[in-house]
Amino acid sequence: MELSQTDATLLAVSKTRTVDEILSIYQQGQRKFAENRIEEINRKAPLLPKDIEWHLIGPLQSRKVKEFNPIVHLFHALDRQKIWNKLNEWAQTNKVKVRALLQIHIAEEETKHGFSIDEIISILEKKKHLEWPNVEICGLMGMATNTDNLEDIRNEFASLKKLFDELQQRFFDLSQFTELSMGMSGDYKIAIEEGATMIRVGSLIFGPRK
Numbered sequence: 672m673e674l675s676q677t678d679a680t681l682l683a684v685s686k687t688r689t690v691d692e693i694l695s696i697y698q699q700g701q702r703k704f705a706e707n708r709i710e711e712i713n714r715k716a717p718l719l720p721k722d723i724e725w726h727l728i729g730p731l732q733s734r735k736v737k738e739f740n741p742i743v744h745l746f747h748a749l750d751r752q753k754i755w756n757k758l759n760e761w762a763q764t765n766k767v768k769v770r771a772l773l774q775i776h777i778a779e780e781e782t783k784h785g786f787s788i789d790e791i792i793s794i795l796e797k798k799k800h801l802e803w804p805n806v807e808i809c810g811l812m813g814m815a816t817n818t819d820n821l822e823d824i825r826n827e828f829a830s831l832k833k834l835f836d837e838l839q840q841r842f843f844d845l846s847q848f849t850e851l852s853m854g855m856s857g858d859y860k861i862a863i864e865e866g867a868t869m870i871r872v873g874s875l876i877f878g879p880r881k
């Protein structure tokens with residue numbers, strides 16, 4: 672994959688990769704990296720150049736909220752009200768704002784995380800998000816079903832884009848709610864065609880994970 676080829680912002684997913692592997696991609700010009708565990712960002716970031724922009728793309732468990740790090744530029748996997756509330760408390764205590772995306776469950780697999788479409792609309796209609804002002808909601812994230820059926824993947828991404836447009840219009844500030852994070856190594860092209868502003872690509876950049 673050419674690192675500079677797409678319209679959407681490319682995040683290099685460096686989970687399971689060593690600091691040296693990350694550095695070699697950094698030396699090719701990549702500055703945005705994503706990990707799925709906060710411990711990995713906390714461990715790797717001090718060993719790597721300071722101009723790396725770190726993204727957390729995996730869910731936070733509630734006992735891990737206290738390990739959250741202000742170095743995280745964007746947290747993509749806000750998937751439960753309980754974490755939303757706890758992260759807001761953490762941010763208030765530390766006098767920072769946390770930028771986050773709401774993860775929406777669009778795939779068929781039950782194992783994937785996220786709010787259902789009905790659930791998130793009902794939360795926002797109750798104005799719950801205004802109770803947690805230190806968590807700034809910047810958009811949505813979703814993962815498509817792991818399938819060879821490209822039409823299914825396209826439909827899932829299209830439904831997320833439709834929800835993004837609706838939520839942006841009904842509940843959020845246009846200048847703040849701007850990011851739609853969808854697409855990975857296997858489906859990033861479809862995601863871009865369906866409106867992704869950020870893609871999260873691991874194995875195409877680093878090679879297959881063990």
Ligand SMILES: *Cc1c(COP(=O)(O)O)cnc(C)c1O
Nearest residue numbers: 684707728855856871872873874
């Ligand atoms: C691992 C991971 C990716 C990247 O997966 P690849 O198939 O290696 O591109 C993207 N998003 C999330 C949430 C991940 O956990």
